[in-house]
Amino acid sequence: xxxxFDIIILVFLVLAAIIALSVKDLLAAAMVxxxxxxxxxxxxxxxxxxxxxxxxxxxxAGVSTVLIVAxxxxxxxxxxx
Amino acid sequence: xxxxIFASIAVVITGxxxxxxxxxxxxxxxxxxxPNAGVPGGAPAASRYYIQNTYRDSKVPNLVTxxxxxxxxxxxxxxxxxxxxxxxxxxxxxxxxxxxxxPSAPEPVASDRTIDGDHHRIIVGITCRIAAPLIQIFALYVxxxxxxxxxxxxxxxxxxxxxxxxxxxxxxxxxxxARFSERDYTRLAFVGIxxxxxxxxxxxxxxxxxxxxxxxxxxxxxxxxxxxxxxxMLGVEIGVAITVMSIMFAMFANLSTRGRLQGxx
Numbered sequence: 001x002x003x004x005f006d007i008i009i010l011v012f013l014v015l016a017a018i019i020a021l022s023v024k025d026l027l028a029a030a031m032v033x034x035x036x037x038x039x040x041x042x043x044x045x046x047x048x049x050x051x052x053x054x055x056x057x058x059x060x061a062g063v064s065t066v067l068i069v070a071x072x073x074x075x076x077x078x079x080x081x
Numbered sequence: 082x083x084x085x086i087f088a089s090i091a092v093v094i095t096g097x098x099x100x101x102x103x104x105x106x107x108x109x110x111x112x113x114x115x116p117n118a119g120v121p122g123g124a125p126a127a128s129r130y131y132i133q134n135t136y137r138d139s140k141v142p143n144l145v146t147x148x149x150x151x152x153x154x155x156x157x158x159x160x161x162x163x164x165x166x167x168x169x170x171x172x173x174x175x176x177x178x179x180x181x182x183x184p185s186a187p188e189p190v191a192s193d194r195t196i197d198g199d200h201h202r203i204i205v206g207i208t209c210r211i212a213a214p215l216i217q218i219f220a221l222y223v224x225x226x227x228x229x230x231x232x233x234x235x236x237x238x239x240x241x242x243x244x245x246x247x248x249x250x251x252x253x254x255x256x257x258x259a260r261f262s263e264r265d266y267t268r269l270a271f272v273g274i275x276x277x278x279x280x281x282x283x284x285x286x287x288x289x290x291x292x293x294x295x296x297x298x299x300x301x302x303x304x305x306x307x308x309x310x311x312x313x314m315l316g317v318e319i320g321v322a323i324t325v326m327s328i329m330f331a332m333f334a335n336l337s338t339r340g341r342l343q344g345x346x
Contacts, residue, residue: 051145059235070333071336074339
């Protein structure tokens with residue numbers, strides 16, 4: 001494990017999670033959620049779990065972001081809480 | 082506001098408990114941890130068995146695929162069933178068929194609901210049309226090469242589905258549905274599961290256990306049972322890929338059109 005790389009990814013991971021939860025524009029939240037998935041993918045790859053990283057890159061960062069965006073565009077774009 | 086405070090307190094407490102539980106975990110890559118070294122006088126070491134015997138048992142270099150598709154075949158089969166169930170649920174909740182929906186009706190005019198309000202996206206559309214077959218070829222490579230390198234049915238299936246989603250996003254959903262219709266993807270979703278379960282059932286024909294692929298050496302005309310297991314893994318990966326591809330596209334088609342399969346983003 002490369003500790004500095006780990007720490008950088010983890011810091012950005014927490015930041016992305018907080019931003020995705022707090023931002024009012026749900027389309028932006030969906031994009032940040034995609035970044036979150038991609039950071040987790042990097043973390044898996046760095047730990048040597050390449051199969052899991054591949055799944056996370058395709059499902060977490062790819063298709064699920066598109067599905068969330070499709071849902072947001074069909075509902076309301078602004079979060080009310 | 083009050084509910085938010087209570088929710089954050091609950092989240093902090095749960096997180097603290099989880100972090101406390103993590104202390105008991107073995108270290109990352111610890112060779113002395115129970116899965117790696119076994120329990121003295123108890124369970125044997127599972128990881129060690131897979132690392133030492135996978136290549137001997139099935140001639141598959143990628144241990145992860147061998148564990149997923151062969152040793153733990155039941156898990157993967159029912160994971161695929163879970164995907165299918167998710168697709169069926171989205172269909173059951175969202176899909177609406179209205180009598181006034183005419184499939185030959187012209188595309189609705191671009192509304193403010195679309196991303197940029199422009200339905201003629203020529204540059205994006207043509208770029209994605211060129212990219213889609215390349216994505217599909219890479220996805221087929223990922224499926225076919227899943228037991229030699231990272232990848233497999235699930236990842237390849239998602240990529241195949243994503244290529245259709247890309248076409249629907251950049252061009253029009255109607256054109257994509259003309260190539261991969263609702264009838265096609267609904268059938269293919271079940272065909273994938275049936276390929277998996279069928280390959281599992283075939284060994285029972287000759288009196289072996291469910292998913293015991295070694296018995297299929299006659300069917301695949303291989304010398305030993307090892308290569309039969311390897312080929313069967315490829316077979317079940319293809320089944321998984323077909324189901325996942327269909328369900329991913331079905332989810333997108335239903336979610337992006339509120340279940341009407343018309344218009345689209």
